Amino acid sequence: MIDEPVTADPLGDALDCISASFDRFQEAHFWIHGLESYYHHASHFRWHLSAFLKALKEVPQLLQMELQNQPGFTEWFHGQRTQLRNDPLIAFLAKQRDIVVHQRMLIPESRCSVGITELRGMKLGMGLSIDPRQDSDHAMHRYLAVAAERGDFFGILIPDEDSIPCVHRVWRLSGFEEDIIEVCARAWLRTGETIVKVIRWMGVEPPPLSLDCRHADQKVQFKLYDREKLTAQLRALGGKTK
Numbered sequence: 001m002i003d004e005p006v007t008a009d010p011l012g013d014a015l016d017c018i019s020a021s022f023d024r025f026q027e028a029h030f031w032i033h034g035l036e037s038y039y040h041h042a043s044h045f046r047w048h049l050s051a052f053l054k055a056l057k058e059v060p061q062l063l064q065m066e067l068q069n070q071p072g073f074t075e076w077f078h079g080q081r082t083q084l085r086n087d088p089l090i091a092f093l094a095k096q097r098d099i100v101v102h103q104r105m106l107i108p109e110s111r112c113s114v115g116i117t118e119l120r121g122m123k124l125g126m127g128l129s130i131d132p133r134q135d136s137d138h139a140m141h142r143y144l145a146v147a148a149e150r151g152d153f154f155g156i157l158i159p160d161e162d163s164i165p166c167v168h169r170v171w172r173l174s175g176f177e178e179d180i181i182e183v184c185a186r187a188w189l190r191t192g193e194t195i196v197k198v199i200r201w202m203g204v205e206p207p208p209l210s211l212d213c214r215h216a217d218q219k220v221q222f223k224l225y226d227r228e229k230l231t232a233q234l235r236a237l238g239g240k241t242k
């Protein structure tokens, strides 16, 4: 019989000291994937965004709470927390979270286009302004409704093995060029830097943080549709197909 080696786990011990903070940080990570999953479902997307903003903002508060009895921590952490709070991105998102909690719904900007993709971006598309409170399906239904009257003017229903009808959607927060998920990912990593510093303060070197698990924009921003089903829907609306 081989003796099980007894391994010291300094990282595990450090994480035990900040279990609630780290749990909230992981929760925020989970909500980022929720944003990916519900990208085309307007309400669900917004609710995941709210949950993300809330969870992320609670991380530094929990760190303070969990380590307040460690000698010297509060004094040291005060500077770290101020730095994090003053980070323009973190400050902006914290404000959005306060708006959601205390004032009103947070409705980001959203644009979409209907067209076809060959799975490498949009091959052909027609931009539609979409009410951010509507699902991407709504944009496709609108196209079909117009196509039922005027014909499939974009030709997205013409049989073609290489292309797939799609809606390409992008969510943005005003003032940011990138997609919301990119903004959230940056904020998560920035908050993670503070956790890393806290773990180092406890004398442990944690592994680098990464969000490589995120899905590519192509996968997230494009909702693909079955051409035959769309064609059947067009016929049901009284439209002609070629």
Ligand SMILES: [Zn+2]
Binding pocket: 029, 033, 211, 213, 214
């Ligand atoms: Zn992940």
